[in-house]
Amino acid sequence: MRFFHVTTGAFQAHTYFLICEQTRQTLVIDPGEEFEVIADAIRAERLEVVRIVVSHAHLDHFWSAGALKAMTGAPIHLHPADDFLYTQLPEQGSWFGFDLEDAPPVDVFLKDGDVLTFGREQVNVRHVPGHSPGHVMLYNEADAWVGDCLFASSVGRVDLPGGDGPTLIRSIEDRIVTLGEHYRIHPGHGPSTTVARELNDNPFLGGRIPWRPSL
Numbered sequence: 001m002r003f004f005h006v007t008t009g010a011f012q013a014h015t016y017f018l019i020c021e022q023t024r025q026t027l028v029i030d031p032g033e034e035f036e037v038i039a040d041a042i043r044a045e046r047l048e049v050v051r052i053v054v055s056h057a058h059l060d061h062f063w064s065a066g067a068l069k070a071m072t073g074a075p076i077h078l079h080p081a082d083d084f085l086y087t088q089l090p091e092q093g094s095w096f097g098f099d100l101e102d103a104p105p106v107d108v109f110l111k112d113g114d115v116l117t118f119g120r121e122q123v124n125v126r127h128v129p130g131h132s133p134g135h136v137m138l139y140n141e142a143d144a145w146v147g148d149c150l151f152a153s154s155v156g157r158v159d160l161p162g163g164d165g166p167t168l169i170r171s172i173e174d175r176i177v178t179l180g181e182h183y184r185i186h187p188g189h190g191p192s193t194t195v196a197r198e199l200n201d202n203p204f205l206g207g208r209i210p211w212r213p214s215l
């Protein structure tokens with residue numbers, strides 16, 4: 001499996017493309033702002049998009065889900081606990097001064113432990129609430145795509161609807177770190193990192209500093 005990402009918009013969110021190289025079938029994670037950048041990548045790489053996975057329903061992670069579904073016909077996947085955010089795309093846009101239309105309904109509701117195939121490849125789904133109630137991550141044997149749970153030397157904010165600090169830290173420590181120190185971590189924003197690096201450097205892990213709910 002090969003993967004790459006593009007980074008779009010005011011939020012500088014990453015859209016990841018996970019590709020089965022034999023078939024070109026591709027799973028897209030988090031189609032954000034600037035649909036043309038995403039569409040150009042699909043055309044340039046001659047990808048057949050077969051799944052659209054929304055890690056969590058903040059606008060910077062599913063802004064272009066509707067446009068991408070219209071282009072590819074691929075089903076949109078989301079955890080049901082984030083559907084209340086997913087159905088508020090116009091409201092979320094208005095918080096930031098953008099005029100957005102509703103996204104089309106979710107096609108596939110994800111649950112913890114699901115396995116998603118694309119071509120001859122597959123990734124696992126894990127529920128990691130805290131940044132939002134229905135946040136999921138995807139992982140294989142070496143890489144994890146963790147959305148806005150965990151960043152290089154930081155963690156996701158918890159002041160948006162449904163966010164909860166202690167739940168987020170529990171998700172990271174019990175459900176991401178336990179994958180193993182060798183895992184490469186690919187967040188929704190900023191640089192990739194590893195579990196080992198975050199165990200050493202991340203001030204929010206290991207009880208080093210108390211959780212600050214306003215972050």
Ligand SMILES: [Zn+2]
Nearest residue numbers: 056058131148
């Ligand atoms: Zn978010």
Ligand SMILES: [Zn+2]
Nearest residue numbers: 013060148188
């Ligand atoms: Zn984000």
